[in-house]
Amino acid sequence: MIEAPGSTPASGPVRSVAKVLIDSSVPQLDRLFDYGIPDQWVDAAVPGVRVRVPLRSAGRVADGIIVEIASRGEYVGTLSELDSVVSPIRVLAPEVWALARRAADRAAGSATDIVRLAVPKRQVRVEAALLAAEQAPAVVTSPPAPIESYGVGVLESAIAGNERLAVDAVPLVREVHPADAESTWVGGWAVTMAAAAAATIAGRRSAILAVPDYRDQEQLHSALLDVLPGSQVVRLDARQSNPDRYRAFLRCLGDEPIVIIGNRSVVYAPARTLGLIALWDDGDPLHSEPLSPYVHARDAALVRQEQQSCALMFFGHSRSTEVERLVEIGWLRSVSPRPLQLPKVIPTAQQSSEDRLAAQARIPSTAWKIARTALETGPVLVQVARPGYAPRLTCADCQQTARCMRCEGPLLQKTARSVPACAWCGALAAAWKCQHCEGEKLRFVGVGTIRTAEDLGRAFPGIRIIVADGEHQVQAVGSGPALVIATRGAEPIAAGGYRAVLLLDGERMVARESLRVGEDCLRWWSNAVALAAGGAPSVLVGVGGALASTLVTWRHADYARSELADRRSLRFPPAIRVATVTGSVEAVEAAVAASGVSGIDVLGPVDLEPPLVRTILRFDYANGTDVAAALRSELIRSATSRRKRAGSRQGYAPATPNLRIRLDDVEPFLDS
Structure with missing residues (x-):
């Protein structure tokens, strides 16, 4: 029996009842409560609107959202009544509530927590402007160009038939021409996702496109503006200010078909006529929600596709074991480009170089020669594992990892002249002593972006050096000769593609203790290789075996299948x-x-x-x-x-x- 907190038993049925979801993080309140509707709010109290409701203790009132209006409630008695209707706008769409409830039940969590992610905080001025504005006329778009990379009509028919696909992305960069903006270069995956969204719009249905971070979102937005008018593209992500995010959210509540792009929480965006949900790079940990109930964007998309019977596509250069499991059980159909131009990947061992300049840069002669030749015509990408100067410091005497004297965190050095500092609390290690042997001297272990830039700068004198990492955010570079030193995931797009890609620190990346180390490394390397120009070489340094073979042959599905078989025998996720x-x-x-x-x-x-x-x-x-x-x-x-x-x-x-x-x-x- 569900009743409002503070209800008093009495006889007699209730004329009409509002079933309210109370905004509370307390798990026992994650259910619908019955409230009576006063005469003054009969017309305004409709499903989806924000309300204020009384609670039992101390006469308090709480925020809530009406989920449903029933002719009578399950509780036989005198119900507490709604305190007020806060806004006439229906912010909680029925499809979003159904998704929140089922996703929360699957994750043993609260639907309230998901609704809090899906519905931004109210902005009064934004609401007032929306209510005062006139309805915008419907936009008529021209028929989209066919998506030919996968065979003419393959993706279009999948969208029309509400199919579920695992799509191998085209590993190239392409130039797009957004309306009223300069041309720019984006990943081929962004062009394909934009074309799929345009095909969905042509069918008078909306599309939701989720990407891991803002770099991917910028690429996708540019690709969308090349095929659709800006009025049909809505950005909805956590980097927006509260008014901008709420304004974008309210645009999603309309009936006109639109394309909604954003990060992981965009899968909860309202879209009544939903035709497509597409995720880029679902293996990226940024798709995993860090807040309770911790629902991954991939899982939320799977649930929503089943509820709203729309098309679902997972795009990626590499394939996660979760997607491969869905392919093996027949829930997803695998689709690859036709024909696929394999990237040119050259594996090479990490060995001492006979060339003086190559040895100075601490890279094999093969990699140095390829980079030197490529720099004659354009930029070269060098991917490294960690930012800073020395990612790890040890005691020079006992070789133990140098730890902060305050919090036991690892020490690192950001630049050659900076004082070592703790990676956790930031405390400077000016008077550091080893806790094992009381030694006072530090030893550099590993090479970060700054030190790599210094070494390569000496090996390639006169060449422009660009550092791209968490502290140096670079999204695009030109087509002129330059060495771009970037950490994994922070690689900028080069105009026309990189003339060569060097993948360093492979041994260090593979040595990381993690269940997903193999798929993570393939994802990092594949995304970097895909930034190369057509036919440009990519050099994988210091890695062999199955990972190198997978990257050279570009058979990521085979590796994911083998990895999944191993997980199944060991009973590791996602096999269980x-x-x-x-x-x-x-x-x-x-x-x-x-x-x-x-x-x-x-x-x-x-x-x-x-x-x-x-x-x-x-x-x-x-x-x-x-x-x-x-x-x-x-x-x-x-x-x-x-x-x-x-x-x-x-x-x-x-x-x-x-x-x-x-x-x-x-x-x-x-x-x-």
Whole structure:
């Protein structure tokens, strides 16, 4: 039985009832509450509008959203009534609520938390301007050009038939000409996604395009403006100011078909006539939501596609094991370019170079010669693992990693002349002493972007050096000769493509302890190789075996298939699902006992910071619904438990520490 907090039992039915979702992070309030509708709000109280409702304690009122209007409620009694209707705009679309509820149930979380991501905070002035504005006329667009890279009509028919595809992106850069803007160069994947969105618009349906970060979003936006008018493209992401984000959100509520682009949370954007959801590079960790209930954009897209029967496409140069699993079970169909021009990748060992300048730059002679030749005609990309000067410092005497004397974090050095500092708290290590041998001298280990730039600058005198990393954000470079030193994921686009690409620090990247190290490295390298001009060489330094073979042959699906087979034999995700349960020993034991479904593997508990422990549960996809429901119930039971705080005037307080449950959590399998 669901009733409003503060309702008093009485006889007699309710004439009409508003079912309200209260904006609260408390898990036990993640349900719909019945409220009566006063006569003054009968016309304004409609599904999707913001309201204020009373709560039982101390006469408080809370924010909420009406999800449904019923002729009568389930509670037989006198219901509390709505306090007020805040705005007449229906901000919570029915399809978004259905998605939030199902995604939260699958992740053992609260739908309220997802709705908070989907619906931005209200901006009164933006609402007033929208209500005062006249309805914009519908935009008529010309028929889009056919998408020929995958065969004429292949992607268009998939969109019309609401198919689900895993699309291998074209590894090239292309020039686009956005309306009222200068021409620019973007990845081939952006051109294909824009063409797919244009085909969706031509069918009078909307498209949602999700990308990991702002660099990808800029490329995609430019590609879209080359094929669609700006009025049909809406950007919705966390980098926008609150008014701009809310203004863009309100545009999504209209009936006209539009293309909505943004980062991971854009998959929750309202779109009534949704025809396509497309994700670029789903293996990028930026698609993983760091806030509860931690739903990955890929999982939210899968749920929404099933609910709204639209087309779904995952684009990428490499393929994640999650997408490969969906291909193997027949949920996705794999599509590749026809014909595919294989990038020219040259693997080479990390060895001492006979050439003096190559040795000075600490790169093999093969890589140095290729870079020297390429610099005669254009820019060269050099990808490295870490930013700064020395990514890691050790004690010169005992070789132990140098740790901060304040917080035990690792020390690093950003420039050649800077004082070493802690990577965690930023404290300077001016009077540092080794905690193992009390040595006072530091030794550089590893090479970052700054030191690489210095070394290559000496090896290629007179060549312009450009550094692109987290502190030096560069999105595009020209076609002139230049050495671009970039960290993985921060590579700028070069006009016409790079004349050569050098992939350094491969051994260091592969040596990282992580379940996903193979797919991550392939994704980093493939995205960099795809920035090269057609036929330009890419040199992979210091890596061999299956990873080098995959990059040379460009058969990423085969590697993902092999990796998935290994995960299946070891019962590692994504072959199975996992849940991490964190809290006190008693709370974790109770949660594990509550999830008692046959076939569950229990790993742990493992001690964390006292008094916390963590247990990992592994289970098959078929048991996912039951496990999620059981863990969710235990989470609510734990949250509603109270214990008396000794000597406290505030009475009962929540039991601490709180129980935390996260499904499909990959953190325990990653390098800390």
